[in-house]
Amino acid sequence: MTRNDQTLLALVQAGIQGEEPTDPALDGSEWETVLELAERHKLLPLVLDAAFSLPSARAVLGKSLPPGGKVSPEATDEGRPDWRTLVLSQVNRQVVQENEFLNLILALRERGLEPLMVKGAICRKLYPKPLLRPSVDDDLLIRPEQAAAFHAALLELGLTEDHGATDPNALWELSYHKPDSPLYIELHTCLFDPESPIFSGFNGLFADAFDAPDREQVQDVELLTPEPNLHLLFLILHAYKHFLFSGFGLRIISDVCLFSRAYAARIDFEKLLQICTELRCHRFTAAVYRIGEKYLGIPAPAAFAALEVDEGPLLTDVLESGLHGADIDRLHSANITLTTVADDRLGSKNQTSGLRASLFPSAQKLSGSYPFLKKHPWMVPAAWTHRLTGYLLHRGKYGKQSPTASLRIGRERVALLQQYDIIDQSKS
Numbered sequence: 317m318t319r320n321d322q323t324l325l326a327l328v329q330a331g332i333q334g335e336e337p338t339d340p341a342l343d344g345s346e347w348e349t350v351l352e353l354a355e356r357h358k359l360l361p362l363v364l365d366a367a368f369s370l371p372s373a374r375a376v377l378g379k380s381l382p383p384g385g386k387v388s389p390e391a392t393d394e395g396r397p398d399w400r401t402l403v404l405s406q407v408n409r410q411v412v413q414e415n416e417f418l419n420l421i422l423a424l425r426e427r428g429l430e431p432l433m434v435k436g437a438i439c440r441k442l443y444p445k446p447l448l449r450p451s452v453d454d455d456l457l458i459r460p461e462q463a464a465a466f467h468a469a470l471l472e473l474g475l476t477e478d479h480g481a482t483d484p485n486a487l488w489e490l491s492y493h494k495p496d497s498p499l500y501i502e503l504h505t506c507l508f509d510p511e512s513p514i515f516s517g518f519n520g521l522f523a524d525a526f527d528a529p530d531r532e533q534v535q536d537v538e539l540l541t542p543e544p545n546l547h548l549l550f551l552i553l554h555a556y557k558h559f560l561f562s563g564f565g566l567r568i569i570s571d572v573c574l575f576s577r578a579y580a581a582r583i584d585f586e587k588l589l590q591i592c593t594e595l596r597c598h599r600f601t602a603a604v605y606r607i608g609e610k611y612l613g614i615p616a617p618a619a620f621a622a623l624e625v626d627e628g629p630l631l632t633d634v635l636e637s638g639l640h641g642a643d644i645d646r647l648h649s650a651n652i653t654l655t656t657v658a659d660d661r662l663g664s665k666n667q668t669s670g671l672r673a674s675l676f677p678s679a680q681k682l683s684g685s686y687p688f689l690k691k692h693p694w695m696v697p698a699a700w701t702h703r704l705t706g707y708l709l710h711r712g713k714y715g716k717q718s719p720t721a722s723l724r725i726g727r728e729r730v731a732l733l734q735q736y737d738i739i740d741q742s743k744s
Contacts, residue, residue: 320349321635324363325566325611327354331362332570333613334444339370347376351399356638357565361403361448409498410447414440416499417454418537420473427469431456432529433539434507434550435571441534442574449567453491453500457525457542460505463490467503475501507550513658514560518553521591522546544579549588551575555604556597560653560738562646563637563729573608576617585619599736603627607634629732645721652726653733660739 323340327350330337342350347367354363367373377399414437424431436454440446458466467484471477475492484490488510490503507522508515522542529540530547541547551572558564576583592598598620605616606627615621637646733739 317632317635320346320353323350324353324357324635327363327366328357328359328566328570329612330366330369331359331445331448332443332574336369337366339372341372342376344376347373351377353635355402357567358450358639359565359567359570360399361407361450362443362445364399364403365445365448406450407447410450413451413454413498413500414447414534416494416497417501418535420499420501421537421539423473424466424469427465429458429462429466429469430540431458431466431503432525433457433532433541434504434547435554437534437539438532438541438547439551439571439575441532442571442578453502455502455504457504457507457522459526460485463487463503463505466490470501470503475499508553508557513662514654515553515557518595521549521553544575544582545584545588548572548575548579548583549591552588552592552597552601552604553595556595556600558640559600559633560650560657560733562640562650562653563633565634565637565639567639569604569607569634570612572604573612573614576605577614580617583617585617588617589619596738597736599623599625600630600738603630603736607631625736629735633729633732645725648722649726649729652723653729656730657733657739 319340320342323342323346326337326340329335350367351360351364354360367377417437421431421433434455434457436451440449440451443449463484467477467490470492475494478491478493479487479489488505492501492503493499506519508518510516510519525542525546528543530543532539532541542550551568555564555568555572558568576585589598589601592601602616602620602623602625604627605620606625607630608614609616609621610627611631730739734741
């Protein structure tokens with residue numbers, strides 16, 4: 317772990333604990349790197365807020381932050397990123413997004429529609445300064461039989477569908493945005509892909525989510541949300557899902573650990589450990605909690621602290637991943653890890669080569685991005701062509717793609733799956 321990684325972790329800890337960090341006395345290029353890392357993990361507002369309590373940060377970064385800079389980290393007149401203006405932009409965006417979201421909930425409630433809020437505003441409440449924990453979208457769990465009603469209501473309220481002109485009853489995940497607004501909504505009739513051989517079984521764990529929901533106050537609006545045991549289980553399985561895909565970042569770890577601490581008196585951690593063990597993510601979860609304890613200052617729940625696990629390899633993967641592992645080589649490598657886990661669960665033995673799985677996923681795996689494959693799986697070559705062409709046209713956004721790097725990352729991450737007992741040691 318580099319000095320910059322250590323500084324990032326120390327600043328995240330200070331931000332989520334409401335404490336002042338020790339000054340690492342970094343130079344200008346080091347501070348720039350730390351803030352770039354923070355932005356990759358979508359924790360820039362929290363990290364910069366903590367950093368500006370330090371003399372070395374103010375001395376170096378203050379020179380690059382003239383009043384009235386661009387709303388972009390690209391450059392100031394002095395050639396440095398204007399981080400403070402970017403943070404102000406992100407925080408202002410979050411203020412508008414949250415207000416728009418709360419107004420939307422009230423409008424839906426007037427129409428007799430009551431969703432359950434997951435992540436988002438509920439997780440932001442856990443931070444000393446909630447608006448410094450940004451999020452792009454707001455996730456709502458709805459009853460499947462109400463999908464059409466929610467769809468019609470959102471369109472009536474001025475939102476635009478992003479999932480295409482598809483029957484809302486045919487999809488488990490529906491996305492909407494409000495034009496000229498940061499409001500972005502994802503509706504879920506279930507929390508995990510019901511057609512996934514890995515994740516579909518998770519949905520049964522949340523079958524009773526609407527029976528006795530919690531009520532949380534955000535500003536002056538009451539939101540319904542799964543009770544703490546279910547909500548924490550979802551946060552852990554959400555992290556696990558991203559881990560199996562292409563990785564996840566520090567924000568997800570801080571969400572899980574802060575939620576566990578805030579609701580500890582109401583959570584049955586022994587039962588949670590039992591569920592995680594049955595799903596073969598118990599050692600992964602223990603490593604998440606150990607990272608939270610060692611690097612974020614949040615004690616691990618006793619049930620998971622008792623497990624002997626080396627959190628180091630997971631921490632390395634987390635630091636390299638960023639928020640959701642969006643590097644193009646990691647995105648390609650996801651099909652290697654997913655195929656390996658699916659083979660392990662289904663008892664098959666590497667029926668698909670790593671490179672082919674990465675470049676040419678099955679129709680089932682692509683159906684979330686290409687809904688037409690649900691009815692016309694024979695059109696999967698068209699999806700492959702569109703997907704690979706899109707990577708070639710937009711690879712500058714993610715970085716240059718390398719099949720060799722994708723295979724290397726995939727194999728390294730399969731070794732992580734073995735280390736945390738997610739798959740058998742014989743799988744490769």
